[in-house]
Amino acid sequence: MQTIVFFIFAFIAVAAAINMLVQKHPIHSALSLIVVMAMLSIFYVMLYAEFLAVVQVIVYAGAIMVLFVFVIMLLNPREESHRTRQNRFLLVAGVPLGLCLMAEIVILLRRAPLGENETGRQLVGTTEAVGRVLFTDYLLPFEFISVLILIAILGAVVLTKREL
Amino acid sequence: MSEFSSFLLGTTIKCIVVIAVLIGAVAYTTWLERKVVAHLQIRWGPSRVGWHGLLQPIADVLKLLLKEDMTPGQASKFLYVLAPLIAFVPAALSITVIPFGNVAHFGSQTVRFQITDLNVGILFIFAVTSVGVYGVALGGWASNNKYSLMGGLRSSAQMISYELSLGLSVVSVLLVTGTLSLGQIVDLQGGRWFGIIPKWNIFVFPLFISFFTYFVSAIAETNRLPFDLPEAENELVAGFHTEYSSMKFGMFFLTEYINMITVSAIATTLFFGGWHGPTFGPLWLRGILPLFWFVSKIVAFLLFYIWTRGTLPRFRYDQLMAFGWKFLVPLSLANVVLTSLVVAWRA
Incomplete structure (x- = not known):
């Protein structure tokens, strides 16, 4: 049951994250980012970290992203007419950095004590x-x-x- | 029936009942508002549809449903449709953690008059309502209308500013009660001092200051007079919902009134003892009376809302911001310090 729910929300989170990159209008990107934040908060709830979940929404969705949207609305930019120039630097630096981040996450996950008992985990958050x-x-x-x-x-x- | 499915069934029934009652309450809050404001201004108010205009809300809803639903040609379609929903859903969600009655026994059934008692209840309400800002801001932006945009901008600035003092005023309640769960906060307010004064939080020493800051910021959060700058009709036509018609406008309207009711319910829960009140009579009456006390306290707050609306003129925008940042925020900060000192001294 929990696994199914997790995968549904994980799918939404990844879809929203990709949508944030693909969208041409800044306000649509900002809104996709808010969806990602909301999904992260659901993951915290599933990890029994209610406090973190609620604070995630209050701070990120409720304060920081409101300011983002506020500024976008104030400047009222048009849709991007042309994509940012494909920079060679992005390719050279971006791909290795991305792989580094991936490796770090994998190492951290390996080290994480996953086998703890359920009640102990419920009391941490x-x-x-x-x-x-x-x-x-x-x-x-x-x-x-x-x-x-x-x-x-x-x-x-x-x-x-x-x-x- | 297994425990899980009975839980699912019970919660679904509770949700449906609460939403139905809430929407009915909104309808009659509009009636109450029109009637009371009319009498404050020595008019009659709605009096044609039904006895004392009691069927007027139903007529209004029918009118809203039957009206033509227009979308401005230059509007950003997707967001234009989404905005009323973003405003409405958080407003309806925040009612789920509020306890509106004691645990009651009907025959063999035990009913708890609360949809769910989260252990982060009050923070949950703040999280959910902080998302509601997007509805208003995006509604204003997506309409592609200068007045709407101004309304949306004003409203997001106002709501961010007053959320600060709203949150800070609740901190002192948390300091005194030591819990975030609304169910427990109400439970702690049972009983009396000296047999007369009820043990409500409002009578605990520095908490009347936080009630003051809470309620003033709450009026600003719900965009009501004298803080209704986002929809100031003599400057902005109707503010963020200028371009909205039919049921999309109805959603914004519904949201505003649901927010009023929620804010009053939170004020009742935090400061006025929630559903506590004298209970007597047979068992079923003891189950129902807390509901009655809870609703009467909310109605008292709503009447206060309407009274302010009928009495006070609107602030100027710079006055509103100055009042929020230079008066309410420092006051609530000082109140947090004062409450901490009192709590530390008592401990």
């Missing part, structure tokens, strides 16, 4: 578990990230509003 780990084991990286984000916010304010 709850809000309590995520919160506890963030504020104990990973407290320092967590605080570092918040400082980094704060710097980014300040940078955005400085860049857009030169005289306050």
Whole structure:
């Protein structure tokens, strides 16, 4: 049952990802990306990570992509009249990099402890578990990230509003 | 019957009943709004179709269904059709996690008046409603009309801005209750202090501030007066749905009212004790009374919505943004700090 559901949504995710690349109008591409995000969130639910699933939708679909769509609407660009020139650099650098990424994913999957028991997996993704780990084991990286984000916010304010 | 199939059957029945009741409620909310606003302005309001115009919503729906469905020639067809659906589906989805009654026993059957109690319930609502922005934004863009586009842009800017204070005001409730599940939040609000004051969250010390920030941002999120800039009719004709006609317009209309009801239901659940209220009488009455209390609290909120609409003029756009970013967001942030201090002091 779960496998069937997984493959249905995986198919939709891959189809939307390809559609994002093929579409000529930026707004259609952005919408396809939103579909991919939504599918990812469904995969998180299937992995018992409800918190991650919901945050995925809130942050990516609900905030970041809204800004993307907002900017596209504001600029109102037309459809691409001609495809981006086939750059030789893309071929030389893109294919090996893509293969590298693929290899990394395969290695990570090999190393991942897949044989764990079902109940143990169910307890990893709850809000309590995520919160506890963030504020104990990973407290320092967590605080570092918040400082980094704060710097980014300040940078955005400085860049857009030169005289306050 | 196996456990899974009985679960499937039960949930399907609940979903159908809830959606049917919701759409009926929307119809009569429009009637209530027209009637109350009319009386606020010393008019009669709908009075011809049925007793006190009670059949007016049905006539309106028939009119919407029978109207010609037009699509502007220059519109982006696919998105134009998709936009009302994107707006409607999240609005209808968010009602699924709200508990509208206690567990009731009818004979041997046990019924829980909630479609599903997710352990991330409140976050689920935020996730789902944040997708609803696309409906309005895309509707405005796909119509290929300047007024619609302006409406769509305004609305997405407004909804992103006020989502921030909306989320932050809920954080303090979470700090006090310590759970994200709406079912548990309601359960925690049962009982009374000193035998008189109900243990609702609104009476817990700093939470009335978060109720204030929540409700003001909620009015802005649902695009209602005095924050209805996306459809300001004297500037933008009708805003993002200018080009929509027939049932596609009906979908946007339905969405706005469903959102009003959802927002009131969340306010009831988070701050006003959900379905808690005095119960008495035989067993079946004890099962039904929580539903009655829940609905009456929602109706009170809806009346407040209509009252504001009949009373306040519309904000200017810069005032709206300044109010959101310079007043509501700092206030709700300060409130989070204050609530954390209170919680830490009590612990």
